Amino acid sequence: MVSFFKLLFKLGIFCFFLGSIALAGAYFYFSPKLPDVESLREVKFQTPLRIYSQDEKLIAEFGEKRRTPINFSEIPPQFTHALTAAEDSRFFDHFGIDIKGLTRAAFQLATTGKIQSGGSTITMQVAKNFFLTRERTFTRKFMEILLALRIEQELSKEEIFELYINKIYLGHRSYGIQAAANVYYGKDIENLSLAQHAMIAGLPKAPSAFNPITNPSRAIERRNWILKRMHSLSFINDQQLEEATKSPVTAKYHTSDIELRAYYVAEMVRKNLYDKYGENLYTDGYKVYTTLDSSLQSSANVAVSNGLIAYSERHGYLGAEAKWDLTQESMVEIQKKLNKTISYGVLKPAVVLSTGDKEAELLLKDGEKATLKWEGMSWAKPYKSVNRVGKSPKKASDIMATGDLIRIREKDGELHLTQIPKVQGxxxxxxxxxxxxxxxxxxxxxxxxxxxxxxxxxxxxxxxxxxxxxxxxxxxxxxxxxxxxxxxxxxxxxxxxxxxxxxxxxxxxxxxxxxxxxxxxxxxxxxxxxxxxxxxxxxxxxxxxxxxxxxxxxxxxxxxxxxxxxxxxxxxxxxxxxxxxxxxxxxxxxxxIENSFGEALHTxxxxxxxxxxxxxxxxxxxxxxxxxxxxxxxxxxxxxxxxxxxxxxxxxxxxxxxxxxxxxxxxxxxxxxxxxxxxxxxxxxxxxxxxxxxxxxxxxxxxxxxxxxxxxxxLKEKPENAPSPPEGIVSVKIDPKSGKLAYPGQSDAIYEFFRKPNIPRGYASPSSSRQSNAAEELF
Known part of the structure; x- marks a missing residue:
């Protein structure tokens, strides 16, 4: 029996050395093929072009990927705990690979012939995301392990974690945790709750399957599992676990937080810079600060809109944009069609449900119903031509009918019938x-x-x-x-x-x-x-x-x-x-113009x-x-x-x-x-x-x-700012009829500015001035 164990021990040693030789051979074979890990220090994330006013209000964002890279110091510790609990709880302790996880993956490979769970650490995922394909093969997995070991040697844990949270795809065009926080909650990552942190931490595993917008039930399951993991790892206490687990899903899709409507200028910027930067303009994270003053731009937006609407309305009502048959379509279908109808600035679409004598009931885009009063539609004389309108309406049915697709805007706190102007400005x-x-x-x-x-x-x-x-x-x-x-x-x-x-x-x-x-x-x-x-x-x-x-x-x-x-x-x-x-x-x-590092490229x-x-x-x-x-x-x-x-x-x-x-x-x-x-x-x-x-x-x-x-x-806050007469300008009294110098005592004389060489040489005569006044009275 003893000799059997000796034999088994020797066989184990032989297998160990054989495995070591195989691993060493594989290392020397794959090592020259590994990419330069040092390049991670110079990595450029695909970040959209962002355009701002001079006072830093966001005007536009151009690019397929929504990403806002952040530094490790900007990551809330609570989110770090949530993500490591979900993806790699020993991240800050291991040397790039998790032996337990890899052993589990190896056993699955040996028993099924396929890699079912990768046993990947965050470091291994960084290696895969930046350097490798997503194919599930032994060769790729071994390369991933070797790269992870090298990355751990070259970069700090904080640098690795920062690369990971800025690279990962988290659904709805969002890349990185800051973009995800903006997309799902309309806030920065630092302003989210524990439940929201856990929700985002659950997305890297499967952004579609655990998406809180498209699949809220599975997203809650994933979130709550992460919260329990955080509790078991002593990252949160009992009360935090209970409160976060009970939190409802609050995620909804948020578009880029455009703060200022200046789309014509945004397009001017895009077109101007595309000639210089090409397609890189949309991926290299440029920030462009324009000369626009946000308050003045907003004033101009309102002024042009109101001016063109006023012109349009004083020339008469053009009628409904379309007529929908409410008897042939369900209200659900009508609402869907209405929701797809574009709003243009303050002009919102609405459908007429019914008309009374002096009012109309409307269906609005948000699904609410509202009453349009007579005061908001009585202006609508029918348009005949730019020079002629029809008779004044007497009742609501003279203006609109059930099923009319119309435009409304808010005016003095009440709904007002309007229309898309054909005139431009x-x-x-x-x-x-x-x-x-x-x-x-x-x-x-x-x-x-x-x-x-x-x-x-x-x-x-x-x-x-x-x-x-x-x-x-x-x-x-x-x-x-x-x-x-x-x-x-x-x-x-x-x-x-x-x-x-x-x-x-x-x-x-x-x-x-x-x-x-x-x-x-x-x-x-x-x-x-x-x-x-x-x-x-x-x-x-x-x-x-x-x-x-x-x-x-x-x-x-x-x-x-x-x-x-x-x-x-x-x-x-x-x-x-x-x-x-x-x-x-x-x-x-x-x-x-600034690059993604905040360095000025143009001033x-x-x-x-x-x-x-x-x-x-x-x-x-x-x-x-x-x-x-x-x-x-x-x-x-x-x-x-x-x-x-x-x-x-x-x-x-x-x-x-x-x-x-x-x-x-x-x-x-x-x-x-x-x-x-x-x-x-x-x-x-x-x-x-x-x-x-x-x-x-x-x-x-x-x-x-x-x-x-x-x-x-x-000019509301601006003091009067007219120029003063420069040197060489004088003011003298003249006769308003002849333009000559006023005669002494002339009662209707006026002051006029002249350059000194151009002062009139002659004086007006009292008789001609009186004759001119008399002639003026005759006419």
């Missing part, structure tokens, strides 16, 4: 001191139509162009008091394809008119005569300095009426020179106005216009608001704002561009396929209200 605002785009809206709704009208819509600016013609004339020696005849004129010009008989919008003529009054009253015939006097080439050169494309400037007198082709962004950039005292700035929207260095600088400094904006000319132009445009076509802006109760309306032929485009020294903004309204907005729609009707709504919020 744009608004862009800059800081005139450096060209930073602080807000930009490219249309009514990006989801509805992605065409960016602020940067891509090339339209005629109409009278919005006149300030540049007047400024060029002031630069050539004209003054605000210069008289130009507002009288009929006919041009025989081959470039204009025959006779041209321009008119004022009022169809009236007013005779000799001071330049100031001609601009704030937007007199077309004065602008034409002024352009003819200074020369088209002079005006084009002046516009060229402001950044307008000279090839798109007409080479005829129609230039004075704004027949050039410009975008809202080009126009607002030109106006910035009036707001900042005559300097050229370039619009920009990317302030800073904007814009041309910046520095009027007080006596020496040349880097990136100093060049002066393109004389400061005295821009002061006079600014001052005249203040009168556009005080007494001209922009009088609606008096509601802002500010004396420092200036601007100009613009309306093109047949009211196809409506504009307002205005500013003070803090902000310059342009609003545009029109149809994508140019057609009339209606005979009562002008720049002051359609575009100015949008500008007012924006500036009301933009």
């Amino acid at each position: 744009a608004m862009v605002a800059l800081n005139p001191q450096d060209g930073a785009i602080v807000s930009l809206v490219g249309g009514f709704n990006f989801t509805h139509n992605k065409f960016n009208r602020s940067t891509q819509a090339v339209r005629q600016p109409g009278s919005n162009f006149k300030p540049f013609i007047y400024a060029a004339a002031l630069d050539k020696g004209y003054s605000a008091a210069s008289l130009i005849n507002d009288a009929p004129i006919v041009f025989h010009d081959k470039k204009l394809e025959g006779n041209w008989r321009p008119e004022n919008s009022s169809k009236k003529f007013y005779g000799p008119t001071r330049l100031r009054e001609a601009l704030y009253r937007s007199r077309n015939l004065v602008s034409i005569r002024l352009l003819r006097a200074i020369g088209i080439d002079t005006a084009q050169s002046y516009l060229d300095l402001a950044g307008f494309d000279r090839t798109k400037l007409p080479n005829n007198l129609s230039l004075s009426l704004g027949s050039a082709d410009v975008t809202p962004l080009q126009l607002v950039t030109g106006y910035a020179s009036f707001a900042n005292g005559g300097y050229k700035v370039n619009p920009y929207f990317i302030q800073r 904007a260095k814009p041309l910046t106005v520095c009027s007080e600088c006596t020496e040349e400094i880097p990136n100093k904006a060049p002066r393109i216009y004389d400061e005295k000319v821009t002061f006079l132009t600014y001052n005249i445009m203040q009168d556009v608001i005080k007494r001209g076509t922009g009088r609606k802006a008096l509601v802002l109760k500010r004396t420092d704002i200036a601007g100009k309306t613009g309306t093109t032929n047949d009211q196809k485009d409506a504009w307002f561009s205005g500013f003070n020294r803090d902000y310059v903004a342009t609003a545009w309204v029109g149809f994508d396929q140019p057609t009339t907005l209606g005979r009562r729609e002008f720049g002051g009707t359609a575009a100015l209200p949008i500008w007012i709504d924006f500036m009301r919020e933009a």
Whole structure:
């Protein structure tokens, strides 16, 4: 018997040495094929592009994988306990492999011929996730073990754990625990409860099977098993176990936490950077900080939306978007169809369930029912054309019927019938001191139509162009008091394809008119005569300095009426020179770009106005216009608001704002561009396929209200900021009729600003002034 045990012992030793030789041989065979573990220190996780406002509000996220890598120090200890309890309870003690787990896996392989449970440690899973395939073979498993041993030699436990929790897939496009916390709970991992930590810790084993959204019952089983494991390992006490086990499933799908609607700008950023970074843009974790001010962008969003809805509603109701037969479909099917109907901003879909005399019952997208009162729908005269609406409705059934798919919005706390506007608009605002785009809206709704009208819509600016013609004339020696005849004129010009008989919008003529009054009253015939006097080439050169494309400037007198082709962004950039005292700035929207490590790859260095600088400094904006000319132009445009076509802006109760309306032929485009020294903004309204907005729609009707709504919020906390007269500008009294110096004691004399060389030389005569007043009274 003793000799038998000796024999068995010797056989065991022989098998051990034979196994050792086999393992050593396998090691030397596989070892050269192992990848460089050191590369894990340089690993780059696929992280989406994220775009922010200047005040760090998230605007957009581009990329297939939602991932937010975090450091080990940011992982809550409670989650570390939950994950190790679920995946590898001895992780912080073993050397990369778990002998007990591997023995179990080897026994399963020997008895079944297949690997059923891998016996994998977290370190082995890191080896597999970063370097190996997911095939279940002995070769891959052995490579995994060898790699795990090497990883443990090269990296600390904390580094290994950090790699694991940032790499793993956890369902619903989420990679890593931070992304999973955001997706399932809308919070960061550090803000989750014990039950929620355990729920996420249960996902690596099978993200689909244990998913709390798609399979909550199995997810609870997995979570509670992990909680019991945590209790058995003394990570939590009895009370924590009981409370967490009783916690209900609170997970629901959370999209990226977009904090600011600025989709047109987000697309501008994406397109701009894709040319440089290619597909890596969506995976390398870039963060882009734009120049947008979140409060100003929100104000612009609301202003454009309200302005276009107001235009749409004052031209009548277009009717239901669709008609659904409620007798042929169940309410469940109707609700499903309604849930699939896209909401556009504040415009929500609803289905009419029934109509009463002065109200209608609606089914809303959230499954609730609501009553639309008469006050919210009585506006809805039927649309006939842009110039005509039908009769006023008398009852709800005159407007809608059962089964109508309609749009509603909240107004003054009540539901209000509305519709998706067919008209479009744009608004862009800059800081005139450096060209930073602080807000930009490219249309009514990006989801509805992605065409960016602020940067891509090339339209005629109409009278919005006149300030540049007047400024060029002031630069050539004209003054605000210069008289130009507002009288009929006919041009025989081959470039204009025959006779041209321009008119004022009022169809009236007013005779000799001071330049100031001609601009704030937007007199077309004065602008034409002024352009003819200074020369088209002079005006084009002046516009060229402001950044307008000279090839798109007409080479005829129609230039004075704004027949050039410009975008809202080009126009607002030109106006910035009036707001900042005559300097050229370039619009920009990317302030800073960072890589995934927070290192700055790009920081904007814009041309910046520095009027007080006596020496040349880097990136100093060049002066393109004389400061005295821009002061006079600014001052005249203040009168556009005080007494001209922009009088609606008096509601802002500010004396420092200036601007100009613009309306093109047949009211196809409506504009307002205005500013003070803090902000310059342009609003545009029109149809994508140019057609009339209606005979009562002008720049002051359609575009100015949008500008007012924006500036009301933009300037709310800003003190008055108008420019002071620069050296060389004087104020003298003049006769308002002749533009000459006022005679002593003249009662109707007014003050006017002049450059010193342009002060009138003669005085008005009392008799001519009285005759002018008498003639005015006759008319």
